[in-house]
Amino acid sequence: MREDVGTTKYLIHARIEANGVVERPDVVGAIFGQTEGLLGEDLDLRELLKTGRIGRINVNIDSSHGKSSGTITIPSSLDRIETSIIGAALETIDRVGPCEAKIKVEKIEDVRSEKRKFVIERAKALLERFGETAPETQEITERVKESVRLEDIGEYKGLPAGPGVQSSDAIVVVEGRADVLNLLRAGIKNVIAVEGTNVPPAVVELCKNKTVTAFLDSDRGGDLILKELLQVANVDFVARPPPGRSVEDLTRKEIIKALRDKIPVEQAIERSKYRKPQTAEKNQIEYLREHLNKLRGTLRAHLLDERLEVIKETQVRELRDILSKVNGVKAVVFDGVVTQELANLAAEKGIKFLVGMRSRLESTPKNLQILTFDQMGKSRYGR
DSSP states (O other): OOOOOTTOOEEEEEEEEESSOOOHHHHHHHHHHHHTTTSOGGGOHHHHHHTTSBOOOEEEEEEETTEEEEEEEEEEOSOHHHHHHHHHHHTTOOEETTEEEEEEEEEEEEHHHHHHHHHHHHHHHHHHHHOSSSHHHHHHHHHHHHHHHHHTOEEETTEEEOTTTTTOSEEEEESSHHHHHHHHHTTOOSEEEOOSSSOOHHHHHHTTTSEEEEEOOSSHHHHHHHHHHHHHSOOOEEEOOSTTOOGGGOOHHHHHHHHHTOEEHHHHHHHHHTOOOOOSHHHHHHHHHHHHHHHTTSOEEEEEOTTSOEEEEEEGGGHHHHHTTOOSOOEEEESSEEEHHHHHHHHHTTOSEEEESEEEOSSOOTTOEEEEEOTTOOEEEOO
8 A cells, every 4th residue: 555645636656666675664764875965956856755745765675685676766756856866866776784775766656647547437427427517516526527628638759749739720839748738627638749949849830830930938949939930930920928927827717828929920929039138237227127126025936038038036045056957047026135145155256236125235246237126226336
């Protein structure tokens, strides 16, 4: 019987083989010991276990003729990518105690998928019992239909896609699998994902004889994908979500509206020609002030590029770690206090503007402009 926790999204199933007699504590110790420091602080297994993002590691192992073998199961409430990274880290373990060992991840199970199947079958039974005229039945029916749509996601030449992408005369091209799932929830089945900034040949070929709408996030990543898509494929229309929003986060109503408001590709190209970066410093400061006002009370931070467009969003508490890992940032706007440590780090990374609510600085680093705003919206800034 598998061990589960309430927030579990995935279960990592692995098999272990060891040349010697080992027991469960030896295996658990090897997992923690040999992955420590391998993936950085954010994915440290001990910390993940403490915070409940990784559940209790379940090991079943037996020994015979001087060798040991068994299974390892790890519940995870991390996202799909982070869970896969943890699974890959398990396969780096080569010893358990004094014995040579090998761990192989057999599969990563989506627990929610199994629960969804149960819900569908159980809901069908309930529908038969309650009849079609009851108000509650209609609500259950809609939920069942939504779950069925999630089952519809498939592949087209290795790419996440809806079941109608080949048969339909028109298709919607999105960025990733999560976007495909969200459009399926909205009842849109003629959708395919490019899965990255390099547009796959399969998408290029699919676009040749169909009416194509590119539906991409309103950020720099979406801009880059659109730019390449326009260079290599036939695109007829462009749709974008509201600024700062992602396709995967939109409601059904928002998806329908965004697609209804799509514009011809020629108009999208013309708009991009006239979207120039702000160059006057006065305009930049005014823009940054407005940006900070929008972040007030959110405890969020935005990292902006040369065009003052958001390229990264994070929690303020994670800002220092994020800054140490990124490049190409012109401005940082955040709902917090500008500290000396943060200012020194920003200057080292070549950042021009550091914008916060208040500052606690002994000195302003050279070539870094500090902007802070009081409750009246006035600015005070250093050099």
